[in-house]
Amino acid sequence: MSEFKPLDPLLHSQLRLAVMSLLLSVDEAEFTFIKEKTESTAGNLSVQLDKLEKAGYVQIEKSFRGKRPLTTCKITQVGVKAFESYVENLKKYIT
Amino acid sequence: MSEFKPLDPLLHSQLRLAVMSLLLSVDEAEFTFIKEKTESTAGNLSVQLDKLEKAGYVQIEKSFRGKRPLTTCKITQVGVKAFESYVENLKKYIT
DNA sequence: ATAAATAGGTTTATTTTATAAACTATTTTA
DNA sequence: TAAAATAGTTTATAAAATAAACCTATTTAT
16 A cells, blocks of 8 residues: 555645634634635635535535625534544655 | 645645655655656656656656666755745644 | 567646636625 | 625636556567
C-alpha cells in the first residue's frame, strides 16, 4: 500500500476545507458569517456548501430572520468523521 | 486578517503534494520511482512535474541510463520553502 | 530479420472544479 | 418612489486534474 492515501476531493479544496474547519469550531454558523470568515464570494460559497450538503457533511437549514432569508449550517457526524480521516491521511503528506 | 491564509494552489493538489513530500525525503528521485510511489500515471505525473519545474519548486534533469532516457528530479530550496509555508498555512485549517 | 512487447516518457483531449459574473427577490434607506 | 443593500442562487467561464492516445527507441521472442 502506498504511503499516500487518497485525499477526499470534497475536503481537499481550500474553501470547503475552511468551511468545514470553521463549522467544527462552532455549534452552527450563518451563511454570511462563513462568507466573512472565509473571505469568499456568496456565489462560490453557495456552490461549495451545496456540495458539502449533498455529501452529507453539513446540514443546511433555511429559515427567516424577521423577513429576510437566513441560511444556517451545521457539520454532521459524517462530516466530522470525514474531516478527521482526511486530516489523518493528509498528515502523511506533510510530515 | 483571516484565519485561513491562501493555500499555494501549486501545492494544494494531491499528486503534486505527494511528489514534493517524496522529494523532501530523498536526495533525488527518478521519474519511474516517483510514478510508482505516488501510484500515478505517467501522463499525469509528467504534467505535474512540469508545473513544479516551471514554478522553480523542482529541478529536472534529463539524461540516459545506458540507452534509455532517464528523468531525475530534485526539490529546490525554493520548493522546500514553499512546502514549509504551505504546511504552516494548512495547519490552521486542520487543527 | 521481423514483429511484438516494453520502457520511458510527452502531447492532446476530456472531464471535473473552482470561481466569478449575472441574476432574483425582497427590504431598507434617502 | 427610486436607489441601494441583503441574502442568497444560477449560469457562464477559466483553470485543473486526469486519462487516453501517441511517440521514439530498445528489447525480446519467432
